[in-house]
Amino acid sequence: MYMSNLTKILQNNFDVSYYQHLIVAGELADCMNSKVYLVGGAVRDVLLGKSVNDIDLVVVGDSESFANQLASRLGGEITARSQFLTAKISFSDFSIDVASARRDYYSYPGSLPQVNLVKTIDQDLVRRDISINAMAISINRNTWGDLIDPMNGEEDLHQRKVRILYKRSFRDDPTRMLRVILYSQRLGFLVDESSKDLISKNLKYLKRMAGWRIFITFKHILREPNPHKILYEAHATGILQAIHSSLALKDSDIEKLKLITKFDGENSHFVMLSILVESLTESEAKKLIRRLKMTGRWVRVINDTQSVKKVLKVLAKKEIRNSKIFHLLSHLDVATLEAMCLISNSNTLRSNLRLFLDNLRFVTPRLKGDDLIQLGFTEGPIIGKVLERLANLVIDGLVKTKEDEMNVAREILKDI
Template sequence: MSSKGSFLKTIYIPFEEVKPFLVLPPKAFAFLHLVRFLARNKGYFLYLAGGPVRDFLLKRPVKDLDLVLEGDWKELLPEILKEKGLTLLFQSPFLTYKLKIDEGFTLDLVTARKEIYPEPAHLPKVSPSDFKEDIFRRDFTINALIYGLTPPYEETLVDLVSGLADLKKGLIRPLHLKSFVDDPTRAFRGVRYKVRLRFDFAEEIYLALSEADKVSSFKKLSAQRLINELLLFLFKESLEDLPLLLEETKRLKLLNRTGLVLRKISPKDFEILELALIELSRKEAEKFFLLFLVEISEENLKRLGFSEKERLRLLKWWNYFFKEDSFFKLGIIEKVEVLEKLPLYFVFRLSLEETYREFILKFLKELRFVKPEVTGYDLLSMGVKEGETIGKILKELRRRRIEGELRSKEEELSFVKTLIFQSF
């Protein structure tokens, strides 16, 4: 890897050769034309950076853009926002702007910047800079290639870090050995790139991990930033690749480095995960996936950002199932009622445990949907008085439906008539 500033390679690539790989809505192309015009008139260097450049060089579809400006976006935004349908969503403290281009499509406008990390694993302090400093702040050499859209490197690939050579070799290499000291989330991103692109790690990855260990950088990573990276495994990458992602994470001991204690994950667990993703809301799926990864303990739950109230509830439920040993002493309808009172994401987590897997999967796929066809209104019309008697009868009807003793509404009504007759 070349030292800072000692290497420069440029390759002319006409934009027409890049354009076929840009899978963007028409409005995005119109916006790109506009912003190139405005930047050129101001004498600003505008360029593509990061994943889009890497992907078009690999002949992969580019579905988003990182537009970087060596200049001040505030000078261009008034003209940009005059265009119909363009909306500025927000400005971040890291000198970036998020712009809505079309329904369902947003674009990041990034200022070329320099980053200084005051402490390991802390967010950086940023300041405007030139394209070279912007390149050297990036995570891996293959993501540090830029493609110019205006002079002085218009329609030109610029490589300051031998990123093109690593791209051809299929290597993930950090820009420097303190990379994970500054930002441990880069290691998780490295795993995603390795699996997604089917690349290998350069030796510097392991050296950078060792440097991070010297200052406990991974343990200093905030819970929210750790959570964000883990959820990208689930929602950003292919579900088919998840076993590989977790295996690679385990091999590098990334989660252990953060202070988490992992659970053993079996192939059957991924089948349950697929079922959970169909059933659960996005928020519930996030919680389930975090619990999917680890043993249930106070330390793990706290590290994963669960609030004190959530931790107390989760540990109370967990102790009920694994310390009190009373669940299997219940009748089937009582078991169903216990599970129905729990959040569904926690029930899915229980199904990962061999002790409960068979029954809980049956509950998830079948038992929870079994309900009597006879309703409270039916019972009232048959002369049953309002009150807890109706609830008891409905519960008994459900139990008998679950156990297969009753199979139709007619059989339920016949059973209720027998109960009424016996009560007189």
């Protein structure tokens, strides 16, 4: 027997301040003669007994005016609006997304949807990706806590199943294939057989899809607690290969991906990316960047993964100087070096990488440019060269104090 009213569960799973925000939103909707619902992942997590940190609301009515007035009442700020009739209300520690109840139309496979307003929450829910994300809870006063579940999402939750809603879903938005795998691994659920079958039949649409849209979902996957499991399933179902041929994983790649579980530092998503692309050739890496329209640090991590592979043999030598390690690695992204530490079979290589990561990269001369000028150096490129030489001596342990550095600098000055 499934629950039709979730008032008690809402109280138990929402932070007190968040719960009060829901009450205010419901009161505002009543004043505006509109209907408002908590939707999506928040409803799913409430039913799973998990705490909820993100609030997504759907308004049947004037959502733009609703968002403006709700922001005013709660002391938030509208920080984003989109062409899909959505607005984000931001606070210091969380946000509320407000959307209009809508129906999506896709003019061709993988296109951005055209949006039409609808008059019921049911019409909005049936357009969504999977059944467990297609539930809503009313927060209007007279219907507070009522569950709306037209696609039997609660039953699928109890059966621990991820199920796509309609046959054209992957054709309309091929990134849903990735999201199906993401949710199944995040929740520990199984993808139902009909959805698996639809994935295999619709992989061709991923190949045609705009890379930047795939990249957005790809970033979400790498930020998950267990990205290696999602990537493995995406490989097993053919999704990764459909995105780009270079992402076809070998057995050795799969074993390397598992090593991310040993990393507990910051930016694990970039470390995971470096491990994922480590076996790619330089040409394959460039093609992948172009295919997914990657930007920023994501590009740097991939490029630096290629760069570090060229110096691994040198770094694996026991007799290498500290200053040599520093100059080989100082220009490379830290996440790439963490990845190499995880996957390397060489104790010496791991030791040298850790020496740089934990120590050498933080070492600098005590003298600064102004100190050198006071000693008699003229401003210009010579300052940087002297500081670099001093840094090498400090890193190699050949000078210990500021006075040692000053003596070295004076000797250099004599030779100029």
